[in-house]
Amino acid sequence: MVNLVLTLLSGVAGALVIFLLPRTKKRLYPPVVLIFTLASLVFCWLLARQVWQGQTVRLDASLAGLPFSLAPDPLGMIFGLIVASLWLFATVYSFGYMDKKPRLGTYYAFFLLSLSVTLSVAFSGNLLALYLFYELLTLVTYPLVIQTREEATKPAGRKYILYSLSGAALILLAIVLTYSRGGQMDFSTGPLLAGAAPAGLGWVLGLFILGFGVKAALMPLHRWLPEAMVAPTPVSALLHAVAVVYSGVFGILRTVYSIFGIELMQELRLARLLPWLAVFTIITGVIIATRQDVLKKRLAYHTISQLSYILLGAFTLQPWGLAGSLLHMISYSTLKITLFFCAGIISEQTGETDISRMEGIGWQLPRTMLAFGVASLGMIGMLPLNTFWSKYYLMQGGIKSGGWIFALALIISGIINAVCFIPTVVAAFKGNKTPSVEKGRKVYLMLGPTLLLATAAVLLGLFPGLVWPGIEKVLLQIFAKVV
Amino acid sequence: MIAAVTEHLPALVVITPLTFSFILPPLGRRLGLARGLVIFSAILSLLGAAGLAFLVFTNPGASISYQMGGWAPPWGIELEVDSLAAFFLLLVALVNLPVVLAGRKNLTAEIGSEGRVIRFYALYLLLIGALSGMALTKDLFNVFVLVEVATISCCALVSAREHPQAARASFSYLILATLGSSFVLAGIGFIYISTGHLNMAFAGDALVLAGQSSPRVLWLAFSFMLVGFGVKAALFPLHIWLPDAHSTAPAPASAVLSGLAVKGYIICLMKILFTVFGPALMARFTVPRILLAAGVVAILAGSVSALLQDELKRRLAYSTVAQIGYIFLGLGLMNEQGLAGGIFYLAGHALSKALLFLAAGAMLAATGKQKISDLAGLGKKMPVTMAAFTIGSLSLIGIPLFAGFVGKWQLLLGSLESGSILASAGIILGSVLCAAYLLPVVRIAYFENAGPAQVQNPGLAEKLSLVLLAVSTLVLGIFPGPFLELALRAARDLLGCC
Numbered sequence: 001m002v003n004l005v006l007t008l009l010s011g012v013a014g015a016l017v018i019f020l021l022p023r024t025k026k027r028l029y030p031p032v033v034l035i036f037t038l039a040s041l042v043f044c045w046l047l048a049r050q051v052w053q054g055q056t057v058r059l060d061a062s063l064a065g066l067p068f069s070l071a072p073d074p075l076g077m078i079f080g081l082i083v084a085s086l087w088l089f090a091t092v093y094s095f096g097y098m099d100k101k102p103r104l105g106t107y108y109a110f111f112l113l114s115l116s117v118t119l120s121v122a123f124s125g126n127l128l129a130l131y132l133f134y135e136l137l138t139l140v141t142y143p144l145v146i147q148t149r150e151e152a153t154k155p156a157g158r159k160y161i162l163y164s165l166s167g168a169a170l171i172l173l174a175i176v177l178t179y180s181r182g183g184q185m186d187f188s189t190g191p192l193l194a195g196a197a198p199a200g201l202g203w204v205l206g207l208f209i210l211g212f213g214v215k216a217a218l219m220p221l222h223r224w225l226p227e228a229m230v231a232p233t234p235v236s237a238l239l240h241a242v243a244v245v246y247s248g249v250f251g252i253l254r255t256v257y258s259i260f261g262i263e264l265m266q267e268l269r270l271a272r273l274l275p276w277l278a279v280f281t282i283i284t285g286v287i288i289a290t291r292q293d294v295l296k297k298r299l300a301y302h303t304i305s306q307l308s309y310i311l312l313g314a315f316t317l318q319p320w321g322l323a324g325s326l327l328h329m330i331s332y333s334t335l336k337i338t339l340f341f342c343a344g345i346i347s348e349q350t351g352e353t354d355i356s357r358m359e360g361i362g363w364q365l366p367r368t369m370l371a372f373g374v375a376s377l378g379m380i381g382m383l384p385l386n387t388f389w390s391k392y393y394l395m396q397g398g399i400k401s402g403g404w405i406f407a408l409a410l411i412i413s414g415i416i417n418a419v420c421f422i423p424t425v426v427a428a429f430k431g432n433k434t435p436s437v438e439k440g441r442k443v444y445l446m447l448g449p450t451l452l453l454a455t456a457a458v459l460l461g462l463f464p465g466l467v468w469p470g471i472e473k474v475l476l477q478i479f480a481k482v483v
Numbered sequence: 484m485i486a487a488v489t490e491h492l493p494a495l496v497v498i499t500p501l502t503f504s505f506i507l508p509p510l511g512r513r514l515g516l517a518r519g520l521v522i523f524s525a526i527l528s529l530l531g532a533a534g535l536a537f538l539v540f541t542n543p544g545a546s547i548s549y550q551m552g553g554w555a556p557p558w559g560i561e562l563e564v565d566s567l568a569a570f571f572l573l574l575v576a577l578v579n580l581p582v583v584l585a586g587r588k589n590l591t592a593e594i595g596s597e598g599r600v601i602r603f604y605a606l607y608l609l610l611i612g613a614l615s616g617m618a619l620t621k622d623l624f625n626v627f628v629l630v631e632v633a634t635i636s637c638c639a640l641v642s643a644r645e646h647p648q649a650a651r652a653s654f655s656y657l658i659l660a661t662l663g664s665s666f667v668l669a670g671i672g673f674i675y676i677s678t679g680h681l682n683m684a685f686a687g688d689a690l691v692l693a694g695q696s697s698p699r700v701l702w703l704a705f706s707f708m709l710v711g712f713g714v715k716a717a718l719f720p721l722h723i724w725l726p727d728a729h730s731t732a733p734a735p736a737s738a739v740l741s742g743l744a745v746k747g748y749i750i751c752l753m754k755i756l757f758t759v760f761g762p763a764l765m766a767r768f769t770v771p772r773i774l775l776a777a778g779v780v781a782i783l784a785g786s787v788s789a790l791l792q793d794e795l796k797r798r799l800a801y802s803t804v805a806q807i808g809y810i811f812l813g814l815g816l817m818n819e820q821g822l823a824g825g826i827f828y829l830a831g832h833a834l835s836k837a838l839l840f841l842a843a844g845a846m847l848a849a850t851g852k853q854k855i856s857d858l859a860g861l862g863k864k865m866p867v868t869m870a871a872f873t874i875g876s877l878s879l880i881g882i883p884l885f886a887g888f889v890g891k892w893q894l895l896l897g898s899l900e901s902g903s904i905l906a907s908a909g910i911i912l913g914s915v916l917c918a919a920y921l922l923p924v925v926r927i928a929y930f931e932n933a934g935p936a937q938v939q940n941p942g943l944a945e946k947l948s949l950v951l952l953a954v955s956t957l958v959l960g961i962f963p964g965p966f967l968e969l970a971l972r973a974a975r976d977l978l979g980c981c
Contacts, residue, residue, distance in 0.1 A: 063961050064889045132883040139882075146930055157926070165880075165918045169911045172881075176895040176907075 011116030071125025096445030167214030174207035191261025215248025233344030321397025331386035362428030376421035504608035666711030673704035734844020742837035774815030779909035781808025786916035821897020828890030860933015
């Protein structure tokens with residue numbers, strides 16, 4: 001309990017400290033932010049230990065006459081750990097990237113607040129808490145999207161808010177429908193709608209998928225994501241490749257496994273359509289990605305495609321598929337953040353944002369482009385990178401659920417992924433050798449986390465057993481068996 | 484002494500503001516003294532209302548009936564403190580106190596001389612007295628008298644500023660409101676013809692019989708009532724007077740007009756619909772469907788109109804039109820959850836909208852500008868005011884832990900119970916639209932770069948009033964327990980008495 005509270009409060013407390021620090025003490029920001037992010041991570045690990053050991057950690061409150069609870073279960077814990085761990089890398093990267101940029105106080109305060117809110121989404125123990133924090137996440141990340149205050153941030157920010165709040169409104173409706181149908185809101189007692197008659201529940205499922213699908217960037221609800229790339233790179237990397245979009249994905253995982261449950265899902269016609277929607281998003285997203293010339297936009301469309309890998313696994317309703325989903329949540333996030341970090345270093349050090357102008361850039365930024373290359377291989381799903389394993393499980397899940405075509409889609413997507421990134425890496429080392437610009441404190445602060453993450457991805461590919469115990473816990477809880 | 488006060492408390496909560504209202508004008512230009520008296524009366528009202536609410540809350544099922552002058556109904560005028568009355572009385576007192584605290588500096592600047600401010604307060608107290616009376620009265624003709632008192636004082640409040648626009652807005656309000664009053668009077672007349680009673684409970688009993696013999700007369704009575712109160716409560720499309728009136732009035736007046744005055748008429752309509760006509764007769768006349776449809780249309784049309792406004796106060800005024808729709812929607816759902824949701828939403832909106840108008844007033848006074856785009860950078864320059872505005876906005880949008888959410892949640896539950904997809908869709912869409920018209924204000928104030936101009940920060944009293952309202956909005960959102968319980972009981976009472 002203490003760990004739970006401290007994990008969540010670290011971010012809020014940090015934001016408060018930043019807010020109260022006088023504006024003249026800007027050099028104090030990085031240490032403060034680092035301390036509170038680290039604290040959150042440490043408590044999160046302690047909490048995870050408790051949860052793995054099977055302890056029930058709960059925090060209940062009756063607010064507004066309605067129950068709200070925080071109760072991390074294995075599924076939420078995996079999401080929470082991903083978030084808390086990657087936040088640290090993005091924070092250090094921010095110290096380099098945001099150096100000497102304006103409005104640092106606002107940036108760090110909301111960066112820390114977003115950490116708390118994202119973790120709260122992960123640890124929500126019932127529908128209302130999930131809704132509350134999901135809605136709050138939109139509001140606390142909005143200032144980060146419009147951080148630069150450039151002209152382009154206005155429409156992008158508007159779209160971000162409008163898409164997300166509309167989605168949240170649909171979720172509220174779906175929650176009330178669920179509540180009036182089953183009278184249950186707490187996730188701990190098994191699927192909320194288990195045993196309910198399936199008639200009419202297709203609509204409820206549809207509302208949930210539409211609502212969470214906005215943040216999970218399920219096509220055609222994805223339009224806000226490429227535009228949100230006006231944010232500073234650490235924000236794009238962490239929030240719009242991982243934290244915010246994962247909260248949508250997580251919401252869908254909850255919908256499928258904690259609200260509807262496998263038996264009910266198998267009976268709903270809509271549930272059989274969902275994998276196809278995911279396949280459509282996977283293929284279309286990556287094809288659109290190859291046509292983008294702005295690197296960050298390409299990465300954004302690529303995110304859209306990859307998120308649907310996770311959704312596809314969840315929609316198969318198979319242990320293999322879910323294991324693949326969870327593995328992909330872990331592996332993809334490490335690699336995608338690496339790619340974004342590289343894009344940030346490129347734009348900061350050379351000023352280039354368009355891929356067509358990046359020929360020969362590898363000579364200037366050798367280590368950056370090395371990391372970029374490693375991550376690109378990962379996106380194809382090659383050994384020794386961690387995404388190989390997640391793709392393997394996802395394909396198994398697809399085949400087990402009776403659709404070899406799902407496995408085929410993943411293979412095709414892998415090939416398009418190669419087209420998407422490998423030429424960039426090759427072109428980067430064309431032309432004459434130019435002197436390296438990877439020097440100075442700023443670059444090291446950005447390069448450090450990037451290389452560490454790339455290394456971590458390789459290590460996780462070589463030793464996938466490191467994360468397996470956590471996934472096993474989720475599978476045992478949901479399917480009562482491991483693959 | 485205490486026993487006597489307690490016994491006459493229902494009459495006293497109405498009489499207190501009225502008495503103070505008559506004391507004020509002779510004071511001439513002594514504004515300090517006058518303000519002291521007004522605040523004193525607001526505190527007395529709050530104590531009285533809280534006392535009554537406590538009595539009603541602790542005695543479920545019982546209500547306090549008070550006979551004016553000792554005349555028993557059906558001849559005398561009866562005041563009854565039931566759950567609905569206690570709820571609304573407390574709400575009036577809760578909004579009243581911060582609003583009178585806010586006045587002084589900005590008010591004098593907006594209205595002009597100190598003598599005018601004192602007269603403003605006299606009329607203001609008249610309005611509070613009338614609203615308290617509306618909560619309590621059980622007598623149809625008394626309803627009409629109070630409605631007229633409220634209308635006249637509202638008109639005067641709108642025209643308090645020496646400005647041609649204010650005069651025009653006040654005049655058009657006067658015309659339409661008088662039209663509304665005469666409709667109400669006609670409706671009361673028809674009920675009296677059919678039943679021979681002016682006491683609501685007696686008229687309701689007699690109406691059951693009358694309904695079988697002359698349904699057309701009742702249909703007419705009902706139509707007059709709905710249109711009459713619809714004009715006064717600014718039910719779309721009868722709202723045309725509201726945006727001008729509420730946006731030109733001085734800030735404290737806008738807060739009370741939008742927050743409380745329109746709600747008083749809704750409470751009256753509620754009592755007449757449910758106590759006099761009764762749910763069975765309402766269902767026969769398809770009243771619920773009319774209310775529901777009117778509510779949804781009001782939500783959508785009001786929200787869209789609000790989106791199109793550039794001026795902050797006009798946007799808030801149109802937002803009131805939309806939020807009134809929620810309350811009417813709640814009336815139309817005809818089940819406990821929905822009706823309680825409507826009643827609770829009435830309170831949530833009253834607090835949030837008063838907060839928004841007071842904050843807007845402070846911002847306008849500080850910058851002297853009306854346009855939303857001129858508010859850039861105010862978040863840093865007026866932290867308390869903007870924080871209050873943000874809380875009010877979040878509450879209206881319906882974010883959990885704010886008062887607005889509780890009402891919307893109940894309304895949603897009610898709409899699902901009645902199986903009305905239209906209502907659910909309206910509620911949800913209204914929330915999204917509300918975010919679309921309120922959040923940009925917050926964004927511009929916090930995230931757009933400000934000009935170098937210095938602004939005049941509100942005084943301590945203004946800040947205190949904003950904090951009071953913001954805290955009530957939060958408390959009502961986080962611990963709605965007793966308030967929600969009163970609303971649920973009121974809904975049960977209203978639906979049960981047929």
